Amino acid sequence: MPPERPATAVHDRLSVGFDATPLLGRPTGVGVFCAGALGGLSRRADIDLSAFAVSWRRREGIAGRVPHGVRTAQRPMPARPLHAAWTRFPVPPVEWFVGDVDVVHGSNFVVPPTRRAARVVTVHDLTVSLYPELCDAPTLAYPGLIRRAVADGAWVHTPSAFVAEEVVAELGVDPARVRAVHHGVPPLPGPVPGERGGTVRRIPLPQGCRRYVLAIGTIEPRKDYPLLVRSFGAVAAAHPDTALVVVGGDGWGTGRFADAVAASSARDRIVRPGYLDDAALAMTLRGAAVLAYPSTYEGFGFPPLQAMAAGVPVVATAGGAVPEVVGDGAWLVDPGDGDALAGALVRALDGGPAVDDLVARGRTRSAGFSWEACAAGLVDLYRDAVAEAPRRRTGPR
Amino acid sequence: MSRLRVLLLSEQLRRSVAGGIGTYVLGLLQGLDELAAADPASAPELVLTASRSGATPDPLAAFGHEVRTSALPGPLLTRAWDHGLIRAPSDVDLVHAVSLATLEPGRSPLVVTVHDLLWRRIPDAYPARGRRWHEGALARALERADRFVVPADVVADDLAGAGADRARITVIPMGSDHLPPPDAGAAAAHLARLGVHGPFLLCVGTLEPRKNLQRLVEAYGTIRDSLPGPWPLVMVGPSGWGEQVAPTTGVVHAGTVSAEELSGLYASARLLAYVPLIEGFGLPPVEAMSVGTPVVASPLPSTGDAAYEVDPNDTASIAEGLLRVATDEGTREELVHRGAVRSTELSWASIARRHRDVWEQAVGERTVPGAR
Numbered sequence: 013m014p015p016e017r018p019a020t021a022v023h024d025r026l027s028v029g030f031d032a033t034p035l036l037g038r039p040t041g042v043g044v045f046c047a048g049a050l051g052g053l054s055r056r057a058d059i060d061l062s063a064f065a066v067s068w069r070r071r072e073g074i075a076g077r078v079p080h081g082v083r084t085a086q087r088p089m090p091a092r093p094l095h096a097a098w099t100r101f102p103v104p105p106v107e108w109f110v111g112d113v114d115v116v117h118g119s120n121f122v123v124p125p126t127r128r129a130a131r132v133v134t135v136h137d138l139t140v141s142l143y144p145e146l147c148d149a150p151t152l153a154y155p156g157l158i159r160r161a162v163a164d165g166a167w168v169h170t171p172s173a174f175v176a177e178e179v180v181a182e183l184g185v186d187p188a189r190v191r192a193v194h195h196g197v198p199p200l201p202g203p204v205p206g207e208r209g210g211t212v213r214r215i216p217l218p219q220g221c222r223r224y225v226l227a228i229g230t231i232e233p234r235k236d237y238p239l240l241v242r243s244f245g246a247v248a249a250a251h252p253d254t255a256l257v258v259v260g261g262d263g264w265g266t267g268r269f270a271d272a273v274a275a276s277s278a279r280d281r282i283v284r285p286g287y288l289d290d291a292a293l294a295m296t297l298r299g300a301a302v303l304a305y306p307s308t309y310e311g312f313g314f315p316p317l318q319a320m321a322a323g324v325p326v327v328a329t330a331g332g333a334v335p336e337v338v339g340d341g342a343w344l345v346d347p348g349d350g351d352a353l354a355g356a357l358v359r360a361l362d363g364g365p366a367v368d369d370l371v372a373r374g375r376t377r378s379a380g381f382s383w384e385a386c387a388a389g390l391v392d393l394y395r396d397a398v399a400e401a402p403r404r405r406t407g408p409r
Numbered sequence: 410m411s412r413l414r415v416l417l418l419s420e421q422l423r424r425s426v427a428g429g430i431g432t433y434v435l436g437l438l439q440g441l442d443e444l445a446a447a448d449p450a451s452a453p454e455l456v457l458t459a460s461r462s463g464a465t466p467d468p469l470a471a472f473g474h475e476v477r478t479s480a481l482p483g484p485l486l487t488r489a490w491d492h493g494l495i496r497a498p499s500d501v502d503l504v505h506a507v508s509l510a511t512l513e514p515g516r517s518p519l520v521v522t523v524h525d526l527l528w529r530r531i532p533d534a535y536p537a538r539g540r541r542w543h544e545g546a547l548a549r550a551l552e553r554a555d556r557f558v559v560p561a562d563v564v565a566d567d568l569a570g571a572g573a574d575r576a577r578i579t580v581i582p583m584g585s586d587h588l589p590p591p592d593a594g595a596a597a598a599h600l601a602r603l604g605v606h607g608p609f610l611l612c613v614g615t616l617e618p619r620k621n622l623q624r625l626v627e628a629y630g631t632i633r634d635s636l637p638g639p640w641p642l643v644m645v646g647p648s649g650w651g652e653q654v655a656p657t658t659g660v661v662h663a664g665t666v667s668a669e670e671l672s673g674l675y676a677s678a679r680l681l682a683y684v685p686l687i688e689g690f691g692l693p694p695v696e697a698m699s700v701g702t703p704v705v706a707s708p709l710p711s712t713g714d715a716a717y718e719v720d721p722n723d724t725a726s727i728a729e730g731l732l733r734v735a736t737d738e739g740t741r742e743e744l745v746h747r748g749a750v751r752s753t754e755l756s757w758a759s760i761a762r763r764h765r766d767v768w769e770q771a772v773g774e775r776t777v778p779g780a781r
Contacts, residue, residue: 088759090586093752096676096701103746 025058026394029106029113029129032063032084034120035077041314042120042136044198045171047077049119052196052387054079059391062110066091066124085110098125102164105129115394117169121154123161130397131166132390133158137311137332138178143233159183167397169390171195171312172333191396193389194337196382197317200294215285215296221255224283225357226300226324228293232263234309236329236347238272241282243354248278250358255281256304259288259296298322302360307331308347316342317381320374325367327356341377343370413453413768416501416517418490420459420483420510422469426665429692430524434507436587438472440761447758453765456501460486491549503768509546511553518555518771523547525560525689526567527619534619547571555771558764560690561710579767583711584757585695588672596666596673600643603661610642610735611678611702613671613693619686621707621721626657628727629682633659635732642682645674676700680734683707684721695755698748703741705730713754715747 030050034042053059064085065074075084087109097103102125106116115130116123123133140147140154158179162168168190170176176192179185217224225247229235237258244256256278273279288296297303303319303326310332317337319326326342328334335344343360345352360367421431438455445452455474460483462468469476477498479486489495490512497504497515504514506521528535528543535543550557551571557578559565569575600609610629614620622644629642644654645663654660666674675681681697684707691709694716698704706712707721717740719730733740 088753088756090753090756092586092590093699093701093749096699097745097749098701100701101742101745103742104749108750 025060026115026391026398027060027062027113028053028394029062029064029085029110029116030082031066031117031119031123032074032078033065033067036065036067036073041312044314045134045136045195046119048196048198048383049386049390050082051079052383052385053390054082055384056387056391059387062113064089064106064110066094094124102126114398117390117394118161118166122157123166125164130394130400131161131164132169132393132397133161133166134169134171135175135179136171137175137309138182139234139309141178141182142309155183159185162186162189165400167191167393169193169393172336174333174336175311191389191393193386193393194381195312195314196384196386197321197378198314200297200318200322201291202294214299215257215283217255217257218281218283220253221281222253223301223361224255224257224299225302225304225361226296226319227256227258227304227306228260228297228315229305229307230260230263231258231266231269233265233268234307234331235260236306236308236331237269239329239348239350239353240304240306241269241272241276243350243357244282245277246351246354247357247361248281251361254301254361255283257283257285257296257300259285259293261287297324300324302327302357304353304357305329305334305342306347306353307334310334313337317378320371320378323371323375325360325370326374327353327360329353337381338374339377341370341374412450413765413772414456414500414502415453415768416456416458416477416497416504418459418504418506418508418510418512419457419469420487421507422457422472423459423462423483429690430508432587432692433522433524433583436584436757437507437761437764438474439587440584440757440759441765442473443758444761444765451765453768456498459483491546502772505764505768506550506554509543509550511546511550514553518775519553520556520558520767520771521550521554522558523550523564523568525564526571527687527689529567529571530687531619534617555774556767558767563710564689579763581760581763581767582755583690583692583695584760585699585752585755586757588675588696588699589669591673591676591700592667592669593673593677595670596677599663599666599670599674600677603643603663605641605643605661607638608640608679609661609677610640610680610682610731611645611674611697612642612682613645613696614683614685615646619688621684621686622654624721624724625682625684625727626654626660628724628731629660630657631724631728632732636735640679640735643674643678645671671696672700675702678702680705680731682727682731683709683716684719684727685709686721695752699752701745701749703734703744704748705734713747713751715744715751717744 032046034046053061062083063078066089089109105127106124107127113129116126118133123131140151162185168179170192173192176190179190180187227240273282303324305316305328308331313334316326316328320341328338328342328344329347330344331347343356345356421434424431456477457469457474458477460479460481462478467476467478487510493513496513497517501517504517504519511521528540551573557573558581559578560582562580565578565580568578614622641659641661643661643663645666647665675697680703682705683693688709691711694704694706694712704716705719706716708718717730717734720726
């Protein structure tokens with residue numbers, strides 16, 4: 013008879029191959045997730061972590077971008093031949109490049125084929141279902157790829173229950189194979205030492221303005237900036253010392269934003285500082301009187317969480333996963349309701365006990381979003397996928 | 410160590426359509442650029458030299474390296490090199506000749522890439538004048554060169570047989586990542602003009618007997634009716650050569666195509682058939698593998714074990730290979746796997762790094778012992 017396992021059985025170690033490609037190239041929200049998740053996973057004693065990047069030119073770059081202690085794939089994984097092969101057959105398996113692992117996590121909508129390893133794929137949002145006419149060809153292929161991956165036994169990770177429900181409803185995926193695990197809060201770079209005389213420049217505000225409402229995010233239709241700009245007219249009238257600062261590059265549909273600015277009575281008090289590096293963005297966020305987050309569709313939503321963690325009051329529209337993420341730590345208004353948005357912003361600028369209370373709730377709420385918790389949720393998902401995997405992979409493939 | 414300054418004989422870049430050696434020079438430049446992007450301090454500094462340019466500034470300047478344009482037109486320049494009338498400039502550390510056309514390297518070491526010695530193996534395939542030039546150029550290269558680069562072991566053997574010191578020959582294969590992304594739309598439009606709409610087999614080759622196109626067409630003819638549909642054999646190559654292949658039902662001549670179209674044709678083909686009788690390396694198979702397409706080929710240095718190998722002298726063997734790779738899913742999956750793995754081994758960046766190693770070796774050997 014085998015010896016009885018101790019009551020507090022330690023889980024077997026689990027080896028994980030993690031697609032870190034989004035850490036290369038220009039910084040994105042998906043890259044923030046990868047950095048955070050890799051950090052959380054690398055600090056777990058029960059996880060043996062390997063990172064790989066499907067990229068030829070920049071594979072040398074990946075080693076310097078993953079947390080200490082994370083192994084990186086030794087064989088080159090050029091994107092074009094591998095994607096070309098993978099669209100035809102589930103070969104070569106990812107184990108060929110990273111060695112044998114228990115589970116492979118595709119961090120950005122796509123998960124490569126495996127020989128034996130279980131597969132998990134992260135679906136960050138379903139923008140492709142909402143705005144297919146504005147997606148490029150690789151993105152348009154996502155729904156088909158996700159359906160096929162699930163049909164081949166992959167599990168789906170989403171950053172929110174909202175996206176999980178969308179995946180079930182829009183893609184017809186079995187809810188038992190879809191798991192929401194929240195992201196953590198991306199750390200803001202600390203205040204620059206000697207900030208007053210430091211190299212980070214404060215954003216110059218228009219004449220007579222001493223504080224600002226801040227909006228962060230690329231100008232695109234799912235961020236309802238025209239609504240914010242219209243609401244800001246009323247805010248500006250109530251608070252003559254307040255500017256609106258919009259940080260974010262031009263995405264698409266910027267004409268409506270420009271039209272709204274041009275039509276605004278307070279257009280002289282609307283500032284777009286252009287590109288800010290991480291340190292400047294952090295300082296701008298910390299210095300904001302209130303963060304406005306007028307999103308109509310969001311798979312998660314990093315900026316409101318970062319603002320809450322920094323003690324900045326948040327006013328957001330209840331779009332997509334935003335209510336689920338901010339909980340009671342932000343004031344929410346209905347998407348499209350400009351009067352409600354203006355009213356909430358004015359109250360936030362008024363200050364007083366209600367705002368202090370909101371800030372306190374925001375700090376408490378954001379503290380619940382850690383990369384440790386994210387890693388724990390992912391590990392649970394990995395273990396479920398691994399436990400089921402052998403039974404799944406008995407097909408003819 | 411300061412950056413190595415290398416004079417690259419770049420006459421092939423003057424041609425409007427890149428042949429095999431032209432592709433090699435372009436790939437080498439691409440790989441060296443990638444080395445420079447990754448680590449500027451360790452990447453060699455290049456000086457490109459070629460014959461008189463019709464345009465000012467010299468179009469070669471677009472590659473972003475120093476350019477030394479000769480006053481002589483192409484044929485005269487090569488002849489002047491041959492006769493030792495032009496020496497390499499003294500402000501470079503090394504001269505690299507990308508083909509048998511070499512010059513007197515002066516004080517700098519010379520490295521020569523020898524792509525094949527096929528004029529010796531199959532003399533009938535070469536005009537007498539070409540054979541004489543190749544023999545003379547080989548003799549001069551053996552005289553002038555410090556080291557040789559060859560694309561395959563078989564070429565190394567031939568070169569050693571011609572008198573080169575085997576220890577001074579380095580085998581470096583060609584790369585596979587030089588094609589532009591497939592232009593599926595342009596490829597489909599080109600095929601549609603030829604009346605090709607569904608699955609098709611692809612063949613890429615030039616008008617040379619050793620490419621064995623006649624036997625390939627015959628083999629295709631024997632299995633055409635066994636295919637699941639009337640899948641044509643699309644032949645890409647310079648226009649005009651096709652008349653030399655007997656007209657066969659289902660064989661479609663696509664002529665010359667742009668690099669984007671070629672990439673798209675590779676990507677959309679059911680398979681690439683490439684069955685030359687002999688080849689120094691064989692670039693088309695690795696080009697097909699780099700876009701996930703299974704390959705039927707004669708035994709070639711380029712394919713590794715990643716192609717379905719057939720006997721190019723045996724029509725039945727070629728026919729069996731075509732039918733199996735066109736229709737058997739298990740075989741196709743295995744070939745796609747091996748092809749992807751093979752093409753990941755052949756990056757121009759790694760090939761450029763290996764050239765740099767040979768260059769450093771050649772320069773190091775010239776350094777006076779004890780002077781370091």
